[in-house]
Amino acid sequence: MVATLFIDGTWRQASDGGAHDVHSPHDQRVVATVSQATNTDVLDAVAAARASFDSGVFTSWTFKERSALVAKIADLLERDADLVARKESDDTGKRFIEAQYDIADVIATFRHFANLGAKERERSVDVGLAHVTSRIVHEPLGVASLIGPWNYPLLQIAWKVAPALVAGCSFIVKPSELTPQSAVALMKIIEEAGTPKGVANLILGPGSVVGTPLINDPRVDLVSFTGGLTTGQTIMTAAAKTIKKLALELGGKNPHIIFADADLDAAIDNAVTAAFLHSGQVCSAGTRLLVERSIHDRVVNEIVRRAGQIRLGGPDDVMAETGPLISAAHLRNVTEYVEKGIAEGATLLVGGKRSEALEHENGWYFLPTVLDNCVTTMNCVQEESFGPVMTVEVFDTEAQAIALGNDTVFGLSGGVWSSDSEKAARVAGALRHGTIWVNDFGPYRPQAEWGGYKQSGIGRELGEHGLGEYLEIKHIWTNNSPSRSGWFSDPAQGESQ
Numbered sequence: 001m002v003a004t005l006f007i008d009g010t011w012r013q014a015s016d017g018g019a020h021d022v023h024s025p026h027d028q029r030v031v032a033t034v035s036q037a038t039n040t041d042v043l044d045a046v047a048a049a050r051a052s053f054d055s056g057v058f059t060s061w062t063f064k065e066r067s068a069l070v071a072k073i074a075d076l077l078e079r080d081a082d083l084v085a086r087k088e089s090d091d092t093g094k095r096f097i098e099a100q101y102d103i104a105d106v107i108a109t110f111r112h113f114a115n116l117g118a119k120e121r122e123r124s125v126d127v128g129l130a131h132v133t134s135r136i137v138h139e140p141l142g143v144a145s146l147i148g149p150w151n152y153p154l155l156q157i158a159w160k161v162a163p164a165l166v167a168g169c170s171f172i173v174k175p176s177e178l179t180p181q182s183a184v185a186l187m188k189i190i191e192e193a194g195t196p197k198g199v200a201n202l203i204l205g206p207g208s209v210v211g212t213p214l215i216n217d218p219r220v221d222l223v224s225f226t227g228g229l230t231t232g233q234t235i236m237t238a239a240a241k242t243i244k245k246l247a248l249e250l251g252g253k254n255p256h257i258i259f260a261d262a263d264l265d266a267a268i269d270n271a272v273t274a275a276f277l278h279s280g281q282v283c284s285a286g287t288r289l290l291v292e293r294s295i296h297d298r299v300v301n302e303i304v305r306r307a308g309q310i311r312l313g314g315p316d317d318v319m320a321e322t323g324p325l326i327s328a329a330h331l332r333n334v335t336e337y338v339e340k341g342i343a344e345g346a347t348l349l350v351g352g353k354r355s356e357a358l359e360h361e362n363g364w365y366f367l368p369t370v371l372d373n374c375v376t377t378m379n380c381v382q383e384e385s386f387g388p389v390m391t392v393e394v395f396d397t398e399a400q401a402i403a404l405g406n407d408t409v410f411g412l413s414g415g416v417w418s419s420d421s422e423k424a425a426r427v428a429g430a431l432r433h434g435t436i437w438v439n440d441f442g443p444y445r446p447q448a449e450w451g452g453y454k455q456s457g458i459g460r461e462l463g464e465h466g467l468g469e470y471l472e473i474k475h476i477w478t479n480n481s482p483s484r485s486g487w488f489s490d491p492a493q494g495e496s497q
């Protein structure tokens, strides 16, 4: 019997005893067995979150007290970092060392929100009346459903849990069914840190089953979701019925622009990292290369050479540079995406298929792939593959580079390489994406906001705004010298003005 659901301060098995195995994407071995929640379990979790919120057991804490709790969670995560990283690496198939970097980022996220929460949040407004005090206060928003993806499982959940705790919300976490283990570990730490009963709840299972009540239930005030565009659309439609607040972090198809005057050695090396890190399973991956025509051959030849040398391997392969795709289904999707791209007229320069190496035969390994001669109308240019597939387009002018970079329904991130700082700044300003890197690609910090323009999402995580998503803003107007309003006439008092 497995009891990995955390509901109302208690570890429980599913109400029907249901459980499911988690398989390693590296070799398909079973790495864990976890509970699979039923609809009843989800409703119990929502009820617990609602009751804890309405009771004031956590909302009555000050921001400083809640920030201290979040700082303690960061300390405990530091203590257990390798243990959590191992679970993350088992579930995702990513190298253990990469999982260790991710857990360091998780800890930095908790520390950032702990620091932010300790800041004064109230402000007064000068309303121009000596007898009136006007205050703007921030209050916890309510009950939140926090739904995460499988690519950076704990990090994406941490971007939600840390601000929700600082704000004073009660919540239900639902990680991807493919990568549940690190969320279980985090919930144990949240419990150990002394979070009041019912504030933090954990539900496990497939989104189509356990996700639906999390977004439909009228007792939930906010859904914060990170995942694919289609699921985001489903959630937005369902949330409309009860006008829930929404925070959506969706996909990206991120332009990476290289001008001829760039430091090409650095640009090419970063282009390889941007596209093939974590086998392209990164929402901000720079998989759409836009290169100035005059340097196309030089840049692309070098990228192809480098892509062909990338070493694939499992969690403990010390020679490996990146790992497998998450599942057999995802391997099929990426394969089809490449086949369709070739059918549309793209030229396959390297990769394009599953790794045939003997040591990869039980894993979902896909070779780093470059598709050249792409044009913006192709599906492979417009759709997110979420795999190690770079598409290449050429441009001749700055205006064309900007137009191509914006010719997408997505708007998550982009990069621009040029040694002309004014040109680079113009392009960075003109690109309609939430994060732009100039002469770099990929770094982020919890202190800076993260999120998408257009169909890449709604709202922002991290930074100051990432806390704001979990707060309601209230204006309190206090008249310190009450008098009649005098708007309507009152014959008993004489005429109104």
Ligand code: NAD
Pocket (backbone or CB within 6 Å): 147, 148, 149, 150, 151, 152, 156, 174, 175, 176, 177, 205, 206, 207, 208, 210, 211, 212, 215, 226, 227, 228, 229, 231, 232, 234, 235, 249, 250, 251, 252, 282, 283, 284, 384, 386, 412, 452, 456, 457
């Ligand atoms: P997904 O949309 O398939 O699943 C995400 C989560 O939603 C999972 O927990 C899943 O169980 C749940 N879910 C699925 N259907 C649901 C439903 N009907 N109701 C409620 N929940 C449901 O996405 P994924 O494949 O896990 O993740 C990959 C996607 O995530 C990519 O598109 C990627 O770009 C995106 N992503 C975005 C960011 C960002 O910061 N913008 C970060 C990471 C990943």
